[in-house]
Amino acid sequence: MIQGFNPRTGKPAGEPVAETPGADVDAAVAAAAEALPAWAALADEDRARALEAVADALDERTKELAALADEETALGDTRLTGEVGRTTGQLRLFAGVLRDGRYHDVAESPAGGGIPEIERISHPVGPVAVFAASNFPFAFSVMGGDTASALAAGCPVVVKAHEGHPSTSDLTAQIAQQALASAGAPAGVFALIHGVDAGLQLLKHPDIAAAGFTGSTAGGLALAKICAEREVPIPFFGELGAVNPVVVLPGAATQRGADIATGYAGSLTLGAGQFCTNPGLLFVPAQDEALRGAVADAVTESSGAPMLSERIYSGYEAALAEIEAHPAVTSVAAGTTGEGPWGATPRLFATTLEEFAADTEVLAKERFGPAGLLITYPSAEELLPVLAQLGGNLVGAVHGDPGDQADLATARQVIAVFQRTVGRIVWNGWPTGVAVNAAQHHGGPYPATTAPATTSVGSAAIRRWLVPVAYQGLPAELLPAQLAPAADEG
Amino acid sequence: MIQGFNPRTGKPAGEPVAETPGADVDAAVAAAAEALPAWAALADEDRARALEAVADALDERTKELAALADEETALGDTRLTGEVGRTTGQLRLFAGVLRDGRYHDVAESPAGGGIPEIERISHPVGPVAVFAASNFPFAFSVMGGDTASALAAGCPVVVKAHEGHPSTSDLTAQIAQQALASAGAPAGVFALIHGVDAGLQLLKHPDIAAAGFTGSTAGGLALAKICAEREVPIPFFGELGAVNPVVVLPGAATQRGADIATGYAGSLTLGAGQFCTNPGLLFVPAQDEALRGAVADAVTESSGAPMLSERIYSGYEAALAEIEAHPAVTSVAAGTTGEGPWGATPRLFATTLEEFAADTEVLAKERFGPAGLLITYPSAEELLPVLAQLGGNLVGAVHGDPGDQADLATARQVIAVFQRTVGRIVWNGWPTGVAVNAAQHHGGPYPATTAPATTSVGSAAIRRWLVPVAYQGLPAELLPAQLAPAADEG
Numbered sequence: 001m002i003q004g005f006n007p008r009t010g011k012p013a014g015e016p017v018a019e020t021p022g023a024d025v026d027a028a029v030a031a032a033a034e035a036l037p038a039w040a041a042l043a044d045e046d047r048a049r050a051l052e053a054v055a056d057a058l059d060e061r062t063k064e065l066a067a068l069a070d071e072e073t074a075l076g077d078t079r080l081t082g083e084v085g086r087t088t089g090q091l092r093l094f095a096g097v098l099r100d101g102r103y104h105d106v107a108e109s110p111a112g113g114g115i116p117e118i119e120r121i122s123h124p125v126g127p128v129a130v131f132a133a134s135n136f137p138f139a140f141s142v143m144g145g146d147t148a149s150a151l152a153a154g155c156p157v158v159v160k161a162h163e164g165h166p167s168t169s170d171l172t173a174q175i176a177q178q179a180l181a182s183a184g185a186p187a188g189v190f191a192l193i194h195g196v197d198a199g200l201q202l203l204k205h206p207d208i209a210a211a212g213f214t215g216s217t218a219g220g221l222a223l224a225k226i227c228a229e230r231e232v233p234i235p236f237f238g239e240l241g242a243v244n245p246v247v248v249l250p251g252a253a254t255q256r257g258a259d260i261a262t263g264y265a266g267s268l269t270l271g272a273g274q275f276c277t278n279p280g281l282l283f284v285p286a287q288d289e290a291l292r293g294a295v296a297d298a299v300t301e302s303s304g305a306p307m308l309s310e311r312i313y314s315g316y317e318a319a320l321a322e323i324e325a326h327p328a329v330t331s332v333a334a335g336t337t338g339e340g341p342w343g344a345t346p347r348l349f350a351t352t353l354e355e356f357a358a359d360t361e362v363l364a365k366e367r368f369g370p371a372g373l374l375i376t377y378p379s380a381e382e383l384l385p386v387l388a389q390l391g392g393n394l395v396g397a398v399h400g401d402p403g404d405q406a407d408l409a410t411a412r413q414v415i416a417v418f419q420r421t422v423g424r425i426v427w428n429g430w431p432t433g434v435a436v437n438a439a440q441h442h443g444g445p446y447p448a449t450t451a452p453a454t455t456s457v458g459s460a461a462i463r464r465w466l467v468p469v470a471y472q473g474l475p476a477e478l479l480p481a482q483l484a485p486a487a488d489e490g
Numbered sequence: 491m492i493q494g495f496n497p498r499t500g501k502p503a504g505e506p507v508a509e510t511p512g513a514d515v516d517a518a519v520a521a522a523a524e525a526l527p528a529w530a531a532l533a534d535e536d537r538a539r540a541l542e543a544v545a546d547a548l549d550e551r552t553k554e555l556a557a558l559a560d561e562e563t564a565l566g567d568t569r570l571t572g573e574v575g576r577t578t579g580q581l582r583l584f585a586g587v588l589r590d591g592r593y594h595d596v597a598e599s600p601a602g603g604g605i606p607e608i609e610r611i612s613h614p615v616g617p618v619a620v621f622a623a624s625n626f627p628f629a630f631s632v633m634g635g636d637t638a639s640a641l642a643a644g645c646p647v648v649v650k651a652h653e654g655h656p657s658t659s660d661l662t663a664q665i666a667q668q669a670l671a672s673a674g675a676p677a678g679v680f681a682l683i684h685g686v687d688a689g690l691q692l693l694k695h696p697d698i699a700a701a702g703f704t705g706s707t708a709g710g711l712a713l714a715k716i717c718a719e720r721e722v723p724i725p726f727f728g729e730l731g732a733v734n735p736v737v738v739l740p741g742a743a744t745q746r747g748a749d750i751a752t753g754y755a756g757s758l759t760l761g762a763g764q765f766c767t768n769p770g771l772l773f774v775p776a777q778d779e780a781l782r783g784a785v786a787d788a789v790t791e792s793s794g795a796p797m798l799s800e801r802i803y804s805g806y807e808a809a810l811a812e813i814e815a816h817p818a819v820t821s822v823a824a825g826t827t828g829e830g831p832w833g834a835t836p837r838l839f840a841t842t843l844e845e846f847a848a849d850t851e852v853l854a855k856e857r858f859g860p861a862g863l864l865i866t867y868p869s870a871e872e873l874l875p876v877l878a879q880l881g882g883n884l885v886g887a888v889h890g891d892p893g894d895q896a897d898l899a900t901a902r903q904v905i906a907v908f909q910r911t912v913g914r915i916v917w918n919g920w921p922t923g924v925a926v927n928a929a930q931h932h933g934g935p936y937p938a939t940t941a942p943a944t945t946s947v948g949s950a951a952i953r954r955w956l957v958p959v960a961y962q963g964l965p966a967e968l969l970p971a972q973l974a975p976a977a978d979e980g
């Protein structure tokens with residue numbers, strides 16, 4: 001049985017949920033495979049309406065969903081209400097992507113060299129397995145971005161629920177299934193399963209064609225390995241760990257150090273720091289003592305919150321113990337501990353660039369929670385090679401004074417490094433807060449993701465679930481509908 | 491030392507070439523990493539001109555290149571001269587892709603929800619390792635499609651030469667390097683290495699960001715495993731094995747059985763059958779004895795040719811021995827054996843759909859060479875589920891009578907199966923002969939490729955070497971040049 005817990009009390013939240021038996025996992029995948037032709041063949045407009053029906057149905061139950069999720073996650077009503085809205089916004093974004101139609105990636109080349117004309121269009125890859133995340137019980141969970149984008153692409157989806165919010169997952173799935181059925185979607189187009197064993201069985205099922213995952217580096221790597229070692233390997237789109245370096249340049253530190261300090265503490269402690277975009281590393285000019293003091297003060301004044309689970313809390317405590325014991329690191333600030341047995345304490349540590357560079361294996365690793373490491377750098381020349389050696393990250397941020405030519409010159413160099421090491425570059429802002437739109441790229445080199453060319457947020461997320469097929473010399477009557485009119489003209 | 495051989499005689503061709511020492515492999519990768527910023531920053535027009543300079547230089551030496559390659563491959567002057575043209579055509583195609591500019595995949599989203607505007611553009615993934623193929627000494631080798639598309643994307647390339655044509659590889663590399671240098675490309679943007687150990691070292695090098703491969707399923711899987719198990723895993727774009735099913739429908743068999751028979755034998759024996767697009771499986775209506783006889787006659791009248799190497803020849807002989815020994819298979823035709831010690835004999839085998847379905851593990855596997863398996867099917871109803879169970883293929887072909895409604899109805903069903911199982915669907919044609927253009931998709935589900943969303947032929951091949959970066963809130967002066975004008979307007 002899978003039991004959710006209330007992070008504010010550590011006590012069980014709601015009734016336990018049964019792990020999905022093996023036979024039911026097989027049945028869910030079989031139903032997904034059977035739904036594939038009908039769901040894939042649905043006109044864009046019809047699939048768009050089905051996604052909107054799910055969005056409408058979730059919106060209608062926002063209060064209930066947010067209240068249930070608050071029981072299981074303690075993320076609070078404001079955040080959770082907003083997250084339901086973000087989730088339904090994602091579903092509607094993909095409805096728009098379908099109506100726009102460019103996602104089909106149509107190309108046409110005339111006959112030549114003895115070969116008839118060729119038309120290309122993308123098709124859904126097949127039934128998709130989605131592994132839900134703990135830290136976004138809606139937006140990266142049952143009906144989150146992976147599910148929305150895969151359904152939009154024409155792929156049936158089987159979601160493996162996260163153990164942290166089983167009841168929220170069940171209610172979301174139930175609402176979505178009813179809405180999909182009412183909108184005329186084929187049965188089997190969406191299913192939810194529970195349990196680690198069920199998830200592994202899902203991933204190994206021969207009818208699963210691709211998988212999406214958001215979570216830890218260790219967990220993601222284990223699943224990636226399974227995908228690579230299947231008899232038929234499948235693409236694995238994993239969003240794993242990130243520490244998201246933030247670089248403050250001297251001009252900005254002088255110009256608005258206080259704002260930067262409070263901005264950093266806010267981004268660091270948002271959601272108890274349980275974001276893949278959490279700014280774990282803050283690089284500040286060594287000469288600017290005022291900024292260091294301001295950041296320490298801001299973290300001291302900040303508040304923690306209950307972490308999502310005992311496991312995440314233990315992991316955070318272990319990470320704190322490791323960095324506290326590090327001889328080259330000093331602990332410079334601690335905020336107010338969050339409520340409950342798993343309440344996180346915001347922490348700020350400090351070290352020098354030299355010490356940091358000497359042990360990036362420990363110091364540059366992700367500490368999932370509100371723990372920041374402030375690194376003082378003596379000069380841009382010394383900073384740049386250290387930045388370049390960091391692993392891949394979802395986000396890199398630079399703070400500079402737009403009127404300071406020295407800041408701008410260094411910013412250009414920092415951006416040049418980030419272009420090869422992060423998925424998103426932020427100017428005078430913070431990594432947390434991921435816009436869901438057409439230009440978004442929520443990705444980055446490993447370990448940020450296992451598929452650096454793809455994004456798990458925004459319109460382009462649909463591309464992960466599409467594979468092209470070229471049609472050579474087919475008469476209009478045999479071509480897919482989207483290609484036929486052009487073939488008629490030819 | 492690596493020694494090329496003349497397949498017409500089995501005797502050494504040219505001088506042996508030294509395996510690249512480990513230190514030189516490291517130096518080549520280091521030079522590629524150093525060349526990356528300058529090559530990536532080059533304007534599209536300048537990179538286009540560099541590719542055209544390579545194309546011009548290769549074209550100028552076509553005769554010499556083809557003659558040298560003929561010594562090492564025995565593919566013949568006509569084919570090899572044409573292949574140099576295809577290779578330089580590919581380089582010019584990518585010059586056109588650069589000038590077109592859409593490959594940058596630019597997207598812009600306005601500010602919203604407290605988040606500033608976001609612009610996205612793609613950047614080169616980094617230094618790329620390319621593993622050359624044996625069967626196309628130019629078009630899938632040193633300056634072949636993988637290299638051309640990666641260079642176009644802004645990625646420096648280190649090619650591991652195929653052992654089958656070391657001298658051709660060296661001459662190609664020498665011409666390309668001179669042309670690149672004359673065109674102002676940074677030193678290190680392109681290098682060639684020799685030897686299996688050198689290739690493995692290349693693939694494991696931390697500065698290599700992605701790899702392309704065309705070759706056998708076993709070889710490709712081994713390299714894919716290395717990529718997945720690196721400390722930092724990298725994307726591996728492998729084009730592996732394919733048997734490329736051809737389905738002849740009853741109307742077409744009646745209407746033009748003789749044409750189909752000669753067409754099939756021609757496609758099967760082209761280049762001694764050493765193509766990844768070779769039509770290994772021919773499904774014909776059981777009731778049409780005339781077609782079976784015509785195909786057998788056409789194969790009997792066909793001629794083999796020297797295979798590329800002793801190893802490929804032995805592999806072909808072993809595959810023939812296996813299928814000849816199969817109790818459910820009969821040998822129905824043999825053509826004229828090709829010249830030399832490694833001369834292939836075109837062969838045609840036959841079985842029934844039922845027997846085929848009972849042992850696809852042996853019968854549906856790739857036999858690299860001019861060996862076809864003719865499978866008689868009693869009805870479309872029985873054929874479709876067997877087709878659906880085949881592994882992924884680069885190509886699937888259907889022959890039907892466009893005026894025959896029964897053929898068209900069955901063709902629709904076959905195409906629906908192929909949409910999920912092949913990368914390219916051909917109507918009334920043959921899988922061999924791959925157009926290099928914007929709509930081409932040379933890919934397909936595993937084992938055809940390890941990355942089913944990507945193509946290794948045609949304009950879209952450039953996408954394999956690009957990764958997006960999102961820019962959030964950057965002033966125009968800090969944005970990449972291609973994004974800056976739009977930012978000025980906003």
